[in-house]
Amino acid sequence: MRKPKLRGYGFRPSQTYSPKEIADRMGNAETTVREWIRDGKLPAMTNGNPHLVLGCDITAFFAEQRLKAPRLAVDEFPCMHCRGPRKALGGLADFCAGPGHLGTLTALCEVCGGSMSKGVAVRDLPRLRAIFDIRARGASRN
Ligand SMILES: [Zn+2]
Missing domain, CATH: 1.10.1660 (Multidrug-efflux Transporter Regulator; Chain: A; Domain 2)
Incomplete structure (x- = not known):
């Protein structure tokens, strides 16, 4: 690919x-x-x-x-459904660890309720946790 x-x-x-x-x-x-x-x-x-x-x-x-292309603030996701930078519904996000030091943060769009995601670096997680209520998916229980 x-x-x-x-x-x-x-x-x-x-x-x-x-x-x-x-x-x-x-x-x-x-x-x-x-x-x-x-x-x-x-x-x-x-x-x-x-x-x-x-x-x-x-x-x-x-x-x-x-x-x-709109620059995303750290607490915003690109919503493909209603098109634009959007905040996470309820400040909730799921973190899914990807390969290496990367992962995907998924949330629901505050405006349309559609699913949104963006790639994040694992090292940014502490900073992101201060913004979102992050539920980690996968092995890590945290
Ligand atoms: Zn939306």
Whole structure:
């Protein structure tokens, strides 16, 4: 399982790409890419079909997206359901130890009740315990 490279994204600056190619490479839905073009967020050559986008415009677009991504406060999770940084319902979170020094903190969204999670480092647990009522899953009884 390889994740797409975050830097450079592998688009050639002077080559053009169709929405499907962009979607495949970036892991978005093709309809999402078409929406970006329709909304004018992603500059495209719209005189042909499919609309083609220059590699350099794609790279600039995704770089900007990353910058705009909301920075999460330590007590916030990214909620995929109602989209945005959200606090944990009741301040409750579950910690599930992952490989190495990493784990996943899971909580319910304060706004929509959906399940949210984020990766955390085990060394941050003491700090996180001060914020959340953390229940550890797995072997550790604490
Ligand atoms: Zn939510």
